[in-house]
Amino acid sequence: MYGNDFAAADPSGGDLLGQVEAAEAALRAAAARGRGGAVTSGADPEAYFADVIDADQKIEPRDWMPEAYRRTLIRQIAQHAHSEIIGMQPEGNWISRAPSLKRKAILLAKVQDEAGHGLYLYAAAETLGVSRDELVDLLISGRQKYSSIFNYPTLTWADVGVIGWLVDGAAIVNQVPLCRCSYGPYARAMIRVCKEESFHQRQGYEILHTLAHGTPAQRAMAQDAVDRWWYPSLAMFGPPDGDSTHSAQSMAWKIKRFSNDELRQRFVDMCVQQAQTLGLTLPDPDLRWNPERQAYDFTHPDYDELMRVISGDGPCNRQRMEHRRRAHAEGAWVREAAAAYAAKRVGRREKVAA
Amino acid sequence: MHGPFEFTLRLGDDALVAAQRLAEWTSRAPEMEEDVALANIALDQLGAARLLLTYAGELEGAGRDEDALAYLRDDREFRNCLLVELPNGDFAVTMAKLFFLAAYQLPLYTALAGCADERLAAIGAKARKESAYHLDHAALWVRRLGDGTEESHRRMQAAVDGTWPYVHELFAADPAAPVDPATLRGDFDTTVTTVLAEATLTRPETGWTPAGGRDGVHTEHLSYLLAEMQVLHRAHPGARW
């Protein structure tokens, strides 16, 4: 169990914002509650760390932590940050062609939020003693990955809607439990991110709803987008539990709260009714309610395809990386100029002082 | 002689085309923080464009809303200045364009805030705060690039030289308009002279003063910009989005 506050955040009830707020309240409640153990940080750091985790309190940057905990968090937070930054590209692709000025403003604000989320997350990772420059290097040299989903192309305007509904929906299902992550800066960044992402998901749903109730061509565009994005969205939860390498330890450390398959199931169960309201079909003939499990049976995504996309052979991996590398390289002279300007100011001030 | 419709349309088109160009930077800025900043400015310009085009449509009285004006006019019907439609170029060119645009929009919107037309006054009052922010931002970068490295100085000076001829069009006299652009030139020159000096840049001298945007005679760049912006909307006539 995850503490007595957990019932309030049961995903079967309440909307996502409610769950995020419950996580925020739990964070404060655990901090106020104090810990059972009387271990202090100085005497036995390992016992102190375990005690804090047991009490559902947060580990903070200057606390002692196991090296593997630190490394796991750096990898996870960095990959999350990279995903936000790379994720700007597929949607950004449609800003210039958004079909109304209102949609253009919304999409621009949304993609801007992704940049902001990437920056919150890089900042959270930096509290673990790694610099953003290093993390950016790891991304553009291909040594760290980002979410596989962004290696698929956005071919029509409806893809923007589907990314909001399914991709952001899946991301939120993944992220809401991270609001309760044991590492304080990550949990706080996720609370902020989730609050903002709720708007993303709703704007996507609204786009699709409008298309699905529009002209026959718009409707076909919406269904085609759902058909292309459904399985890649399911794959966002990662490989099945049996094949997931990092899960058990992350669960023990309360970095991760639910397994890949649990979250995937939760996502499917949410989407079925939402798709019905849209009047669109999820492309899975075997999708049906299972009264015994009280959940939907569904066809799993092709995990071999997921592995191929993660390892670099998705439709857009090369394009996304090239785009990021070019932006970084072409910006170098600007960053250098800003640094040189700042150095000159400091130099002049010192001269005046002397 | 131009009526308030024409005047409002010019301002709206300036803001719309500027927003479209600035938004092209999304995911391409020199630093991730700057990506957020450029998107903010693009959103402000787009917000102003929507208010202005909506009002222009009402003034015209032909039932055109913001989207009809943005998506269903051809390049010869657009009334924006040439400056905003020029390609983004490198970051220095974008900052030079933004700097000159904001140094013009700030006194323009400030004057508009005091004009007799209540709707335009309200738009001016909102937009002038945003313009002040845009001007600060652009000036901040013009100073850093001008007085940064040798390379950035060279690029910034080239950007100023390349865009400067296009500023003259902004101030063509129109005494009947709610705000006569010719009256804004003094403020503009003061701002520009100060910032360029701080940035160790030279203010160009030019006898070439291209114009025509206000009459719908544009550079070759505009119709490409519009083709991209309008393609989806036009492919589905009458559809809701």
Next chain:
Amino acid sequence: MSEGTGQRGGREPSPLWEVFVRARRGLSHTHVGSLHAPDAELALRHARDLYTRRQEGVSIWVVPAGAITASSPDEKDAFFDPAADKVYRHPTFYEVPDGVAHL
């Protein structure tokens, strides 16, 4: 900082700034996060864009991270709502058809 932090091609990494925001009159400045910028003016500018999305009436402090001396790990953060004039940033701006859950 961990070993091997930061240096590539001889360029110093851009300094880290901690950001504090006064959300409304009457409240204290609260730590909201951090960002990178080469100088204070740019740090302030980015802080405004990133952490307040330009909401009017707030006051922002930026402090070089290196200038902070910390006594304990006990840090508390505040959370900000997006700027009030960008209604489309708020989920309630969107019409959700009746009966749709989990959105």
